[in-house]
Amino acid sequence: MTAVATSSTGSTALYDIPGPLARRRHLLYGAVATALIAGLVAWVVYLLFDTHQFTAQKWDPFTYKGIQELLLRGLGNTLKAFVYAAVLSLALGGVLATARLSAHRPVRWLATLLVEFFRAMPVLVMIFFVFVALKVQPLPALVTGLTLYNGSVLAEVFRTGVNTVDRGQREAAYSLGMRKTQVMTYVLVPQALRAMLPTIISQLVVALKDTSLGFLITYEEFLHAGKLIAGNLDYGLPFIPVVMIISPIYIGMCMLLSWLAHWVAKQQRRSLKTEAVEVAAAEPGTLLPGPAEHQPRIPHSPDGPKSFE
Template sequence: MSSTAEASALYDLPGPRARGRHRLYGFGALLGIAGLLAWLGYELVSTGQFSAAKWIPFQYVGIQELLWHGLLNTLRAFGLTVLLALPFGALFAAGRLSDHRVVRWASTLVVEFFRAMPLLVMIFFIFVAMRVQPLWALVAGLTLYNGSVLAEVFRAGVLAVPRGQREAAYALGLRKTQVMAYVLVPQANRAMLPSIVSQLVVALKDTSLGFLITYEEFLHAGKLIATNLDYDLPFIPVVMVIAPVYIGMCLLLSWLAGAIERHGRRSPRQ
């Protein structure tokens, strides 16, 4: 069966009039986007956002070092969060899947509490009440929140594996830990990967909350530049510099996840 026949079995192929309407809708949407971009550019130019006074600070070595230092601090906080949140999520996911009622209830309580607690409240509590250094207050809050969300992702991924796989493994005489390690988790990895990456992207963006507790991360560095009167308060230029960096890091995470997924499909062990 050809691809055209397969497509027509799922839905009616558009006729000449429908194709014409689709082209018209696409052209209209393209015009709308172009108009929006033109209006945005006009507003930026008319308000002097591209004036030399607002962009000249980025030429200074001191400003570049400030941004670089902030970016490294952001990556440091994110790396520590990943190293702690993934084991945290795996541990409490295993606890929620435990056959022991006390362990299951205790793990559920921890996960639901930290998942429901506002992240900013946790960060401020750890920083102010417990007098923890800004970096570790930020990392602790991110770990507790994102680790709890990841625990639910891991648990849902394991439970999504067909029940017959688990029953067949038990029939072969495997213990529960062996069933989890050799049967359920490898099959659940593919289903969990998109959700894990999405949560890691959230964790990366949430590192920007560190500026509220004086942690000198990337957004904090941008705030220092944007509020400088000597440079005519370059808020929009700072956003135009910082936003693409955040977007690029998130896209890099997504690309890395895609590469891992493609490698898993080619692996003979899968």
């Protein structure tokens, strides 16, 4: 028997409903996988207890107000570096992508050179270069390195996303009298953004995790604060407890970014439906939202609308 599944995006797919033997086989696979995972978790917990990672001495630091303030300050510094790097990376990526899509060959060549250079350069090398050679403070050095690397990667994401939009839509927009800026703003970018959004969020997650490189240049971010606690002899070098505290927070921030991407995509789908209703009710000949006097209009002749074939 064949069934039809409908996804949240409205697409459909055909698949065969598993029979009794297939269901029993899948149940067996699930039970074996669950047993293996449970065994692995039990083994890890046993090792943690066997190495005395849950002793009170190793967990006492987290009950002190000074240690809590140190972690919160480090988390705030991490978020500060990430926000700066994310905003600047998106801006730099947009500029470089626009340059790579330019009709002027020298501009394209220069943008391509910059993108390929910063993509190939390890981000840690750039951070160290800015910090040591240029003698910049830790926060600007970290943000500069993250911006140059992630901005060059996002430039390729933006350029590829725009180029994946069907060429016919670009040509149809030009044939209707739209300028290049209007074609990019109203036709290409909105469609490309929906396809690019998961990749953009994934790259921002990379930027968030790479803020941890700041501890190598003495920037007092979250990992740097954890390192100070983990290396404390008075508490028995609580390295594993620090990892168990810091890791879930990093994972939670990355999951929050993914949720944000899902929310933005949902808002975009609602916006598309609203725009479709507005276009359906628009004045005949109006192509874009806004006052009719500023819109490119479909040419008419006494014999009827012209053909753009």
